[in-house]
Amino acid sequence: MATYECLQCGMSVNATCAKCNAELINDNIQIENSTIQVSKCPNDHGKIKSPSCCGKEMISKN
Numbered sequence: 001m002a003t004y005e006c007l008q009c010g011m012s013v014n015a016t017c018a019k020c021n022a023e024l025i026n027d028n029i030q031i032e033n034s035t036i037q038v039s040k041c042p043n044d045h046g047k048i049k050s051p052s053c054c055g056k057e058m059i060s061k062n
């Protein structure tokens with residue numbers, strides 16, 4: 001079950017939290033003037049920038 005997918009080449013990845021094994025959920029944060037797409041642990045273990053492929057953010061399948 002893929003969590004993120006690239007619309008250009010079809011690459012897909014599973015993003016899970018290494019602490020609790022939960023699938024990361026999609027979220028957005030505001031930094032200065034721009035919105036950054038991030039993946040966060042549903043159990044509040046933190047967040048990472050969403051994976052990107054082909055120079056674009058991969059699309060969350062959640």
Ligand SMILES: [Zn+2]
Pocket residue numbers: 006007008009010011053054
């Ligand atoms: Zn790609």
Ligand SMILES: [Zn+2]
Pocket residue numbers: 017018019020021022041042043044045
């Ligand atoms: Zn976690």
